[in-house]
Amino acid sequence: MNEWNPVLGFTYTVNEIMVPSIADPWNASLILLVVFTGGFINVLRSTGAGKAFAEFATKKVNTRQKGQNFVWGSAFLFSYTEPVLILGTVTRPITDKLKISRVKLAYIVDSMGSPVASMSPISVYAPFITGLIATQLAALSLSENPWTLFIQMIPFHLYGIFAIVGVLLVINMKIDIGPMYKAEQRAIKTGKLYGEHDKLMINETGNEEAADADIFSFLIPLALFAGIFGVIFWTGDIGANGLAGAFLNADIIFAITTGFFLGSVGGMLYAKLRYGQPLEELLNGYVDGIMQVMIVPVILVMAWSIGTVATEMGLGDVIAHYAGSYLPAFLVPVIIFILGGLIAFASGSSWGVFSIMIPIAIPMGIALDLELALVIGAAISGGVFGDHCSPISDTSIMSSTGSAADHMEHIRTQLPYAMIIGLSASAGFLMSGLTQSSILGIITTAAVLVAILMFVKNRMKRRNLGMDE
Numbered sequence: 001m002n003e004w005n006p007v008l009g010f011t012y013t014v015n016e017i018m019v020p021s022i023a024d025p026w027n028a029s030l031i032l033l034v035v036f037t038g039g040f041i042n043v044l045r046s047t048g049a050g051k052a053f054a055e056f057a058t059k060k061v062n063t064r065q066k067g068q069n070f071v072w073g074s075a076f077l078f079s080y081t082e083p084v085l086i087l088g089t090v091t092r093p094i095t096d097k098l099k100i101s102r103v104k105l106a107y108i109v110d111s112m113g114s115p116v117a118s119m120s121p122i123s124v125y126a127p128f129i130t131g132l133i134a135t136q137l138a139a140l141s142l143s144e145n146p147w148t149l150f151i152q153m154i155p156f157h158l159y160g161i162f163a164i165v166g167v168l169l170v171i172n173m174k175i176d177i178g179p180m181y182k183a184e185q186r187a188i189k190t191g192k193l194y195g196e197h198d199k200l201m202i203n204e205t206g207n208e209e210a211a212d213a214d215i216f217s218f219l220i221p222l223a224l225f226a227g228i229f230g231v232i233f234w235t236g237d238i239g240a241n242g243l244a245g246a247f248l249n250a251d252i253i254f255a256i257t258t259g260f261f262l263g264s265v266g267g268m269l270y271a272k273l274r275y276g277q278p279l280e281e282l283l284n285g286y287v288d289g290i291m292q293v294m295i296v297p298v299i300l301v302m303a304w305s306i307g308t309v310a311t312e313m314g315l316g317d318v319i320a321h322y323a324g325s326y327l328p329a330f331l332v333p334v335i336i337f338i339l340g341g342l343i344a345f346a347s348g349s350s351w352g353v354f355s356i357m358i359p360i361a362i363p364m365g366i367a368l369d370l371e372l373a374l375v376i377g378a379a380i381s382g383g384v385f386g387d388h389c390s391p392i393s394d395t396s397i398m399s400s401t402g403s404a405a406d407h408m409e410h411i412r413t414q415l416p417y418a419m420i421i422g423l424s425a426s427a428g429f430l431m432s433g434l435t436q437s438s439i440l441g442i443i444t445t446a447a448v449l450v451a452i453l454m455f456v457k458n459r460m461k462r463r464n465l466g467m468d469e
Helices: 006-023 025-046 049-057 064-078 084-097 102-111 114-118 125-139 146-156 158-173 179-190 216-225 228-235 238-249 252-275 279-292 295-312 315-323 329-347 350-367 372-389 394-402 407-435 438-468
Strands: none
Touching: 006 025, 006 295, 025 049, 025 084, 025 216, 025 252, 025 279, 025 295, 025 394, 049 084, 049 216, 064 084, 064 102, 064 114, 064 158, 084 102, 084 394, 102 158, 102 179, 102 394, 102 407, 114 125, 114 158, 114 372, 125 146, 125 238, 125 350, 125 372, 146 158, 146 372, 146 438, 158 372, 158 407, 158 438, 179 407, 216 252, 228 238, 228 252, 252 279, 295 329, 295 394, 329 350, 329 372, 329 407, 350 372, 372 394, 372 407, 372 438, 394 407, 407 438
């Protein structure tokens, strides 16, 4: 990009790539969200709120299987945004107490993040995706409603659907593959929730034992965290836009950041008034929590920068150009899915893939007389698939952060599951391309997924029995 001159290249990287990535309003707000999350997490720990919640919840959620199902089900409470940070933060005290490894928590959180959000009409994804669809419809002089196409796309979002279903199968069929098996066995047998050499996204070194507290130490911060709805209704102008419109127009990231801040303040005030904890100690704990997550903004900036370079070099356009010519119509959906996955893996951005592939997919769908919802679903699925596999994905980084896991270990342990879902979805898109049917695509994906999981489970059982002997 700079005529092979390393000096110009370094200058360009810092001034034109890294600094603008920090200055981007969305990215800057995400960095602030991480900072406020770190403070909130440490308030829950230092006041004993997390410990109190874990002891209370595990009276009912008292097995590892129930704990994982609890995390899975809780994700739907936060379907208005990617639930990765909130979900990991709130449920980690329970999974820690039940000896569920951090990477298993991160896998569940990540698999319930963008798949849930990308199919939720009241998420930050929906306006972005419908905006891209609307632009193409206008350019092609089509009369379809973009919101109708978004809803019709959901049954064709095969990777998203089966990433969610796959987690449920993995939990209840007790399928721990490869490195995930080792992590889970270590947690079960030794109580160690992460590896000796893991570099946790939240530095827990030197954390003293949490104070004893009652359940209100957790409920009060959580109730104040629910103040995010007030911010959503305010920034989304519920009076003018109605309930659904408020979610679609709200500043969700600002709302969640505000919720974490209010929850932290509430937790500290309750600990001060109820237990007499020194205010200075509580504030120091809050600042310590912020410092413990400072590696995350650095990783995010680097990830965004790599993604920007890939975009500026035209990586996605080049791949799409060479692979998109002279294809039989029935192969187009699966090719869009695979290309989207490759581009998202390289750039770490599912939204970038949506921006690249939807303008390609819709005209191809029109030209080849394919269902528009099918090609849009393939593009969205490809972006989410590659995002799950990529170590530079901000969603995966947030999942590792909320779960306090080693990020590369999270990617390494999640990758086999993502590849299995991706392979199953490819078979489903092939069937949908042949039949134009979402139902047959879903049935095919489900059949392939269950067959692979059963095969893997039996093979791992035989291998692990051999290792135990």
